[in-house]
Amino acid sequence: MASAFSQCIEEACGRRQESKKDAHLCAYCGGLLEVKYEFDPFDPESLRFAWHQRRLSGEPVDRSGVWRFRELLPFVGPDDRIISLSEGSTPLVGTRRAGWWAGPVHLTIKHQGTNPTGSFKDLGMTACITRAASLGVRIVACASTGNTSSSMAAYAARAGMRAILFVPYRQISAAKLAQALDFGALVIEVGDTFDQAFSLLRQIAGEMNFYLVNSINPFRIEGQKTIVAEMLEQRAWRPPDYIVVPGGNLGNASAIGKGLRELKELGFIEKVPRVVVIQAAGANPFFRTLAAGSEKLLPVENPETEATAIRIGRPANWKKARRILEWTGGFCESVTDEEIFEAKSVLAEDGVGCEPASAATIAGVRKLVRSGKIERHADIMAVLTGHQLKDTDYVMRHRSSVEECRQRLRVEPNLDALRKALEGVLAVPA
């Protein structure tokens, strides 16, 4: 049996943690923790075959895009109950216009919007709630820009746990809030920013005995890393040149990097794609920190962007993500809300919908090709992190003006008026 332990990521410390109960920070220096394994020796070829075969199985754990790769997650014991909602197994979607617009590049999308609650957060949540269940946890909590809460609420309900979420007042989309309420979570609206809500939660979680499921919880990262195995399998194990993700708290970028690192160490891949992180210009602390070569995070005090899923000023996982960019030779770019909107519109022309934060990836690729950092015709995998219907307010704000986009007309209910209106619009080529 492979064995699992957690270890501090700080170079100066790096100590293994002894406690049986999960702490999320190093007991010695307060650094972030990472789950590590002493893997049993693998034969990549037969494991690839087994993973592939499981897709045909009727067993829920085999069909889950996370647990199908359970050899990569050996923190789960044979008697642990796996809390799954059939997450993962998300599609790869080729692009036409979007790849042309952004490059030209060979742009393929890994669309995480088809997960049970509509975002990639479900990959991490199944792992983290499974872990919590094995520890006998009763109450889970998170601070969230929205999707973590929808996901936590669903998986907590599934596991029979109470879910409590801290959200900034009036800052999360109606759809995400509705999901959390629908799954019976307790919603605490507190503070004006994610960072404020998160900081308060971290201070009170200990005394209230809440199990934190934010992405500082290293088990979230474990679940999220499986996207790499799934994506590579879908590509017959040919790695792309780049994997591009939007960056908020930087858990996803860290997870993708950890997945790549383990698959490389275990002999599944030779070449490692560069991991590229895209932030919104009004919430780009990671971009600034790297650009300045700073050893300390340069936070953004009042992050501002319409892409609410990445409106974060103090990303908790920035050190993990920096390490990944260094290791893969990747980089970080920052794009304006206008560029995000344009990218989202181009994706829509390909029939692909997503959240604004997800579209930042494509906007970033375009900018990086323009500046010569990404070569034309590169093979690029963009992770679209969330479903189109997560933020319909955004679409209505941008698309409903009649005069500008000729998409929405109000017409008097008679045939003459209808004819006139239709002829008027259709006379102009779309």
Ligand SMILES: *Cc1c(COP(=O)(O)O)cnc(C)c1O
């Ligand atoms: C959470 C989230 C992000 C940001 O991911 P991090 O791991 O916090 O960097 C991006 N897009 C969507 C849709 C999200 O829900």
Ligand SMILES: [Zn+2]
């Ligand atoms: Zn430490």
